[in-house]
Amino acid sequence: MAHSQQREALAQDMDRLQKQLRGLCEGRLSPADEKRLRVLDLACGECHEAEMLQKVMRQMAAGEGREHELSVDFIGTDIRDREIERAAERCGKGEDGVDYRFMVKDGQKLTQDADLAEGFDVVFVRHQNYYLGGKEWHAIFERSLEKLAPEGKLIITSYFDHEHDLAKDAIQKVGGELIDEIANQEARSLATKGKFVDKRLAMFRRRD
Ligand SMILES: C[S@@+](CC[C@H](N)C(=O)[O-])C[C@H]1O[C@@H](n2cnc3c(N)ncnc32)[C@H](O)[C@@H]1O
Known part of the structure; x- marks a missing residue:
């Protein structure tokens, strides 16, 4: 695919x-701090x-x-440093009430992480990779739930139907409660059979 097509x-x-997220989140987000939304990707x-998220x-x-009434702390983390560098270069520090920070972190080991204190209103995991390591992703999902504010929401997207179902089961096993899910009927298909961009989405809360 040429660059412009890509x-x-x-x-x-x-x-x-964006359209799917609007459907999933409408009336369901209530920030712990009424002036500041905390998002962890x-x-x-x-x-x-x-930017879209x-x-x-x-x-x-x-x-x-009323968006201007709320500032946003947006933190993106990944285990791979090159990806994090690129994200930071592209987004910069943010403007208009948005503060971006990108950090290299192992998502399995966030429990004691002072950079990522609990209390996120949204934890987002796009294209979770359960197929590549169920045990690792159990730990990542468990940490994701721990990072939520009491009313916070965990949102995942998946490339494959079956991988999505495995991830949903895993999240519910480690303390998540399914709130809703959406099948993205317009998702773009990729070369691998059954693989689509953001094919399925699901939202969870922490079951206390
Ligand atoms: C399928 S990619 C999705 C990347 C991105 N969210 C997207 O949708 O384009 C899965 C990502 O999980 C990251 N990952 C795998 N294990 C991880 C871990 N233990 N901690 C943090 N990130 C991890 C990989 O580096 C990779 O970027």
Whole structure:
């Protein structure tokens, strides 16, 4: 695929993901601090979704047209440093009430991490990779739930139907409660059979 076509495909993926997130989050986000939304994007890779995600989460939490009343702390983490460097270069520090920070972290080991104190309103995991290591992803999901504020939400997306179902089971086993899920009917198909960009989405809360 030529560069321009790839850019166009990525932009369309973002539009579709945005639409799905609106459907999933409408009326369901209530920030712990009414002036500040905290978003953690875990295993974010290059984090192509950062700008779109902070914008949609802000609108959904504040109400459309009132976004400016809420600032956003957006933290993206991944175990791979090159991806984190690229994300940081692309997003910069942020502006207009948005503060971006990108950090190299092993998502399995966040329990004692002072950079990532608990209390996130949203933890987002796009294209979780359960197929590549169920044990590792159990730990990542467990840490994700621990990082939530009491009313916080964990949102995942998946490439494959079956991988999504495995991840859903794992999250429920480590203390998550499924709130809702969406099948993205417009998801773009990829070369591998059954693989689609953001094919399925699900939202969880922590079961206390
Ligand atoms: C399928 S990629 C998805 C990347 C990105 N979220 C996206 O949708 O393009 C899965 C990501 O999980 C990250 N990952 C795998 N194990 C991890 C771990 N233990 N801690 C943090 N990130 C991890 C990988 O580096 C990779 O970026």
